[in-house]
Amino acid sequence: MQLRAIRSVAVIGAGYVGLPLSLHLAKAGLQVTAVDVDPTVVAEINERRAKVEEKEDFEKYFRDPDVQRNLRASTTPVKADAFIIAVPTPIYEDSKAPDLRAVTAATESIAPLVERGNLVIVESTIPPHTTEKIVAPILEKSGLKAGTDFLLAHCPERILPGNIMAEAIYNARIIGGINEESTRAATALMGTFVKGKLLATNARTAEFVKLIENSYRDVNVAFANQVAVLCDELGIDTGEAIALANEHPRVDILDPGIGVGGHCIPVDPWFLVHACPETSSLIRAARVTNDSIPARTAAKILQAVADVEHPRVVCLGATYKPNVRDLRESPALHVFELLRGEGLDVSLYDPLVSEYACDSVLSAARGADLLAILVPHDLIVTEIRYRRGAVLDAMRRPRIMAFSPGVI
Template identity: 45%
Template sequence: MKKKICILGLGYIGLPTAAMFATHGHKIVGVDVNNTVVSELNKGKITIEEPYLDIMVQSAVKSGNLVARSTPEDADVFIIAVPTPINKDKTADMSYVVSATESIVPCLKKGNIVILESTSPPGTVENLLIPILEKSGLDVGRDLLVAHSPERVLPGRILKELEENNRIIGGVNQESCEAVKELYRTFVKGEIYLTTPTTAEMTKLMENTFRDVNIALANELAKICESMKINAWEVIELANKHPRVNIHQPGPGVGGHCLAVDPWFIVEKQPKTAKIIDLSRKTNDSMPTHVYDRIKEILSGIKDNKKVTILGVTYKPNIDDLRESPVLELIDLLEQDDDIDISIFDPHVFTCKYIEKDMYNALKDSDLAVLAVNHDYFKNVDFQNMKGVMKTPNILDTRNFWSEDIVNDLGLDYYLLGKK
């Protein structure tokens, strides 16, 4: 049975979800506070980069199944997919969730379904969402079916993973679970598991915390191996040949809307117990400073003003997403150094301070090129051209992306994060 669905938040999760429901026949009203997002969507255009999303959105808008609005309206289902960023004190900023939930209260009627997709601290549905929804005068669990169903997708593969990944639904009761399960069966081909809201919230957080802790182990190993003058990447490669070992890879830090944020939601709720999680977050947050120290070390022999070129600023390869990117923190550190000039090139980013449209223009007269993000674009770099335009042909590879032998044979000096 096709429903009218109001989706609040048209970002990296809300918009693909809206497009997916719309192309499967539901009537979707997408709501966003950004007027540009609303205006462009109603023209069939998108303001984020995600493979095939533009085609799907254009089709959904053309069919009349997807429209954008600045405020919510009456619907059968309300899906909240707004940001839950981190505050400076490492606590969750739930203001967007609060605002979105309050905005739908006047629209609610008996029989509605309300789903929180936004990643949230454990207890959000029970302690934050429900009290606001009860202002409608409806009985949550009987008149109003409520659940948390967190997104579990990877940018760059969102549409594919929305369909194929398993999904968790944490309903306030069995009726809520079943109603939301039936709704997502519209397009979800994976398994759907039912649980409580707080269990669903914690499950999503732990999925990302597991990876964050593993990356922290790799980053700590990188620092240890530099001190011991061995290659962390070789250690990881050999260790991972054991059938029960899977060490992740080090890098200049951890970013994005999940890994760099979600573990703090657990620490916020259980600060006395979540010691490993807390230390892992601090370890990963320390990496931009560690890379900055390596940069200073590499450039220590250059007396006059130095220029550093950053290659890649997004939080992961092959996307345009800058959220919580550790490279931005590295740039901030370089910016505070009066002896260093900065240039940046990223094939996916066009509006960033110091950005250059051409990589070799960015590298001109540079004393160090820092490969910060391993975009596919950088696979085919012309190292001879790079050497020709740089003042001092130094390379710091933070991703073990380029061949040290090839780079050195071409006359550039190659440095690797995790090896000295």
């Protein structure tokens, strides 16, 4: 098949993944259309004021002359030499089954536009076999054959929220085509801006690798969280136990916390569990363990104020992890809601999130019976370290609780 020279790219879905990708491709000199069903997202990109919740100033990327010239946004897909799908892939809340409605809708939206010689890449995280068994058949309804008339690959994303622009360039990337020609074409397109390794494989291995990466993280966090639960039950200091165990040359236990949040790790392992329910017991157990931690955290907080009449608890940190503004799947929000559900007088402050803003830890602490550090943002921990006396003096009962070793 004669692959067209790639001069134009339509990126379908312009969120955390699609927007940085669009900016990098435009900077690399390609004509990019960022397509999103949300008209606000599209308007913001066209007005050069779009951003995802990052530390970075996204407007500086829009000021780049190449980006100014090459990037536009649209609510409807347009013809292009290559299409990259970067839409959400959540799970259904009750069944935990993958919810692929956005992927199928995005694929259907480009199907009438895909022509002979085009390349289609799925960048969304997807369950095993989705590229070949779901995406390809939708695109082939046009009469064109995947791998012969147009090329098709899966290139999963590994960016870390908080540092996405740099990670999009420097991380090693897995490139999995449905055939070798598709892998080569996708590698060439990604190579226009990625400086990390481009690791060639097939589509189904690429899908699987992304899922085992996040399952690996989840299982390791679950182990640390289980260690903390065991320590509580046995009356052992968790921080000390883990620090001592980590002195073993081949042991490296992570810090336990209040649960696992964010867009990927609490979601992606379920794709494997759903695909292979009989043979994924460890991955399922890790998910269940990590999902149980917010309730344990809430119970610990309630127990800490059980002897106080009308206790007032202040929770610090709302995001899914420290030093980001991202609230998606945040266990801190879950803990807060559980405490509120118990009728506790509880408030939530986060210096990084405008809806939970407070002037300082000191002002948040006034009159509280307990300060619970749910998310140890540097801003929170630093203030507590430097103004500890004043913070404790401002409280009705001076008590600060943290849920990871070494925070306070």
